[in-house]
Amino acid sequence: MSRILKVAAAQLGPIALAEPRSSAVGRMIALMKNAKAQGAELVVFPELALTTFFPRWYTEEQSEIDKYFETEMPNKATQPLFDEARKLKIGFNFGFAELVVENGVTRHFNTAVIVNNQGEIAAKYRKIHLPGHTENEPWRAFQHLEKRYFEKGNLGFQVHPVFGGKIGMCICNDRRWPETFRVMGLQGVELVVLGYNTPKHYPPAPEHDHLQEFHNHLVLQAAAYQNGTWIVGVAKAGKEEDCELIGGTCIIAPTGEIVTECKTLADEVILAECDLDRCKEIQENIFNFDLHRQPKDYALITAAKKEPPSNH
Ligand code: CDT
Numbered sequence: 001m002s003r004i005l006k007v008a009a010a011q012l013g014p015i016a017l018a019e020p021r022s023s024a025v026g027r028m029i030a031l032m033k034n035a036k037a038q039g040a041e042l043v044v045f046p047e048l049a050l051t052t053f054f055p056r057w058y059t060e061e062q063s064e065i066d067k068y069f070e071t072e073m074p075n076k077a078t079q080p081l082f083d084e085a086r087k088l089k090i091g092f093n094f095g096f097a098e099l100v101v102e103n104g105v106t107r108h109f110n111t112a113v114i115v116n117n118q119g120e121i122a123a124k125y126r127k128i129h130l131p132g133h134t135e136n137e138p139w140r141a142f143q144h145l146e147k148r149y150f151e152k153g154n155l156g157f158q159v160h161p162v163f164g165g166k167i168g169m170c171i172c173n174d175r176r177w178p179e180t181f182r183v184m185g186l187q188g189v190e191l192v193v194l195g196y197n198t199p200k201h202y203p204p205a206p207e208h209d210h211l212q213e214f215h216n217h218l219v220l221q222a223a224a225y226q227n228g229t230w231i232v233g234v235a236k237a238g239k240e241e242d243c244e245l246i247g248g249t250c251i252i253a254p255t256g257e258i259v260t261e262c263k264t265l266a267d268e269v270i271l272a273e274c275d276l277d278r279c280k281e282i283q284e285n286i287f288n289f290d291l292h293r294q295p296k297d298y299a300l301i302t303a304a305k306k307e308p309p310s311n312h
Helices: 020-038 062-066 080-087 172-176 178-185 208-226 276-284 295-302
Strands: 005-011 042-044 091-102 106-117 120-128 159-162 163-173 192-198 230-235 238-240 241-246 250-252 258-260 268-275
Touching: 005 020, 005 192, 005 250, 020 042, 020 080, 020 268, 042 192, 080 091, 091 159, 106 163, 106 192, 120 295, 163 172, 163 178, 172 192, 172 208, 172 230, 178 208, 192 268, 208 230, 208 250, 208 276, 230 276, 230 295, 241 258, 250 268, 268 276
Parallel strands: 005 042, 042 091, 163 192, 192 230
Antiparallel strands: 005 268, 091 106, 106 120, 159 163, 230 250, 238 241, 250 258
């Protein structure tokens, strides 16, 4: 008996600085309909899917930045997406900038949610590994100010019993860290969904620019295999203002094999029939954690780290 979940990855092409949320949501609805027509039960969209990737610009005006944040979800701009999902009976995952007041404190998170096929938010994740820097660095071709505009997520790496499986989330830079997936692997995760905005150009080490697509698939394929999980990685791709973002949206099997991947840098849907029972091929054999892990020898991984320099 197999447990097949039909999952679509809905890559978005660039979102212009001036493009309103209504336009991004309209594009997402078109992709959602396409995914449903292919039989998808769950469709995965990128990180910060409603706007351009605003951390590439520096400002000291918090009100300028807060314009990119959502203070409720769903809201007026995104309600049509939630309504369409309920109408089509399809679930979805997408990322957005979340502004929330918690215990009287205003907080900014880089967030993703899983919405069930009734249009209800079933799970939330807030990005833990925030890349980039906090101050303006004019020598860069563009900024990457996630450390300035977001704070570290406070929900951990949870695994949720949704869509008949065990599903986890992470966001973009999280995928480069094996710990992200291992924490979910230890909870028996069967599918990890994630979105990303990855520039082709990496200012601190431009000699790696030609490796961006390779590193994207390298970390996703290794994480899938080492934890015996399906992974769906979804790009916002193409030339967004002056910044080239990589594509490479893909669906990866628990064996580490890429089952399907996008061919363009534009709005595009791909789909795979993910048999969640195939996770056992890995989780009960080569990476049977109960039999083979040696956590006492891994203590350094969770030991306190050295404090980083102030603007890293
Ligand atoms: N969005 C995001 O996390 N992007 C980073 C860019 C490289 S670090 C400046 C990534 O890891 O893909």
